[in-house]
Amino acid sequence: MTAIHLLPDTLISQIAAGEVVERPASVLKELLENSLDSGATEISVSLVQGGIKSVKVTDNGGGIAREDLPMALSRHATSKIASLDDLESVMSLGFRGEALASIASVARVALASRTAGAAHAWSIAAAGGPAEAPQPAAHPPGSSLDVEDLYFNTPARRKFLKTDATEFAHCEDQFKRVALSRPDVTMSLRHNGRVSWHLAAGDAARRVAALLGEEFAAGARAVDAAAGDLRVCGFAGSPAQARGSRDHQYVFVNGRFVRDKLLVHALRAAYQDQMHGDRHPAYVIFIDIDPRGVDVNVHPAKTEVRFRDGRGVHQFVFHSVSRALAGTAADTL
Numbered sequence: 001m002t003a004i005h006l007l008p009d010t011l012i013s014q015i016a017a018g019e020v021v022e023r024p025a026s027v028l029k030e031l032l033e034n035s036l037d038s039g040a041t042e043i044s045v046s047l048v049q050g051g052i053k054s055v056k057v058t059d060n061g062g063g064i065a066r067e068d069l070p071m072a073l074s075r076h077a078t079s080k081i082a083s084l085d086d087l088e089s090v091m092s093l094g095f096r097g098e099a100l101a102s103i104a105s106v107a108r109v110a111l112a113s114r115t116a117g118a119a120h121a122w123s124i125a126a127a128g129g130p131a132e133a134p135q136p137a138a139h140p141p142g143s144s145l146d147v148e149d150l151y152f153n154t155p156a157r158r159k160f161l162k163t164d165a166t167e168f169a170h171c172e173d174q175f176k177r178v179a180l181s182r183p184d185v186t187m188s189l190r191h192n193g194r195v196s197w198h199l200a201a202g203d204a205a206r207r208v209a210a211l212l213g214e215e216f217a218a219g220a221r222a223v224d225a226a227a228g229d230l231r232v233c234g235f236a237g238s239p240a241q242a243r244g245s246r247d248h249q250y251v252f253v254n255g256r257f258v259r260d261k262l263l264v265h266a267l268r269a270a271y272q273d274q275m276h277g278d279r280h281p282a283y284v285i286f287i288d289i290d291p292r293g294v295d296v297n298v299h300p301a302k303t304e305v306r307f308r309d310g311r312g313v314h315q316f317v318f319h320s321v322s323r324a325l326a327g328t329a330a331d332t333l
Contacts, residue, residue, distance in 0.1 A: 021106060021107075023051075023150075024050060024150060024170070025171045025174040027147050028057070030100070031145050032045070032057060034100075034145075035057055035061055036182060036185070037061075038142075038143065039062050040059035040060050040142065041184070041185055041186065042060045043059045043185060043186070043187050044188045045187070045189045045190065047189070048191075048192060050191075051168065051171045055171070057144070057145055059142045061143060062142075064111075064143060065118075066122040069123075070133075070134070072100055073131045074131075100145075104126040104128070105128060106150065106151050107128070107147045107150045107152065108149050108152065109125065109126050110123065110124075110146045111146075112143065112144045113139065113144075114143075118141075121140075122135065123137035127153075128152070168191055172189065172191075172196065175197065177257040179207060179211060180207060180211060181286075183207035183208075184201050185201060186200055186201045204286075208235055212248055216237055219237060219238035219241050220282075221237075221324040221325055221327060222234075222324065223236050223285065225316070225319075225320035227316060229289060230287070230293075230312075230313065231288040232286070232316060232317055232321070235285075236270075236281070236321050236324050242271075242281055242282070243282055244278075245280060248282035248283070249267075251287070252285070254287070254291060254294070256303075257303065259303050260305055262310050266314045266317040266321075267283060268281075270321035285317070287313070292308070295307075
């Protein structure tokens with residue numbers, strides 16, 4: 001019988017990476033969430049070969065001090081929570097302290113960061129193992145994280161990646177989700193050196209129109225309802241704008257994009273009497289709720305949630321969107 005033994009830290013991180021880092025878009029999601037949590041108001045994304053060769057995110061956020069840089073690439077290290085009470089009321093997008101360590105275990109990672117008032121920036125690098133010592137670097141206030149050669153040291157996983165075009169499409173969709181969630185942040189996306197998106201900071205209506213199109217904007221109905229600590233707002237596309245796929249369905253809970261069966265059912269039910277055939281509605285819906293009323297620590301990818309009062313949330317979303325669809329369409333977004 002083989003004796004029980006502890007796994008090496010690097011292998012533990014690589015196993016965790018299987019849950020967190022499915023493809024380049026997964027890397028992009030984690031980096032964008034870190035930028036938003038840092039207080040960034042400008043974020044730029046640069047991809048090479050669909051993100052397979054490189055995913056780089058640069059922001060003007062608060063930055064990371066030199067002494068904290070090694071911890072940034074360590075497992076279970078985070079500045080966002082310190083207790084169970086923090087976890088139960090978490091509002092930051094990231095909190096598990098696993099993502100960067102998992103990414104660094106299966107890619108070549110370079111992190112440069114400068115805090116406000118610091119004389120200069122510091123950088124740190126890792127390539128499938130422990131991070132090197134921080135080095136002085138040139139960088140404006142904020143951070144840049146460059147992830148190259150995803151799965152370079154686990155070729156079996158790399159084989160599961162699709163073509164550059166397919167991986168870019170997933171990255172672009174991830175970029176759109178984050179851009180929709182934070183219209184107050186200026187965001188840009190480049191792929192192989194070409195600008196794909198440049199979105200100036202503005203309000204939610206303009207951001208929705210920019211990403212989903214003026215046609216959607218012209219026919220969408222505004223949703224805005226509140227009861228206690230629960231609020232539902234956003235834009236519900238008119239039934240005439242139903243699509244053949246679910247590609248224009250975005251739901252956010254406390255600013256986090258989620259895929260939740262309960263919410264999908266509520267929204268589908270709101271459109272039920274106005275939809276025909278196998279068409280799918282388009283919508284961008286934001287749900288704000290007391291963080292203690294929703295559990296976001298369901299899965300490492302953090303796209304699944306669990307509501308304390310699921311039935312109440314379902315009914316409120318259903319009625320809020322139903323009333324909006326029964327009303328008059330907004331003139332414009």
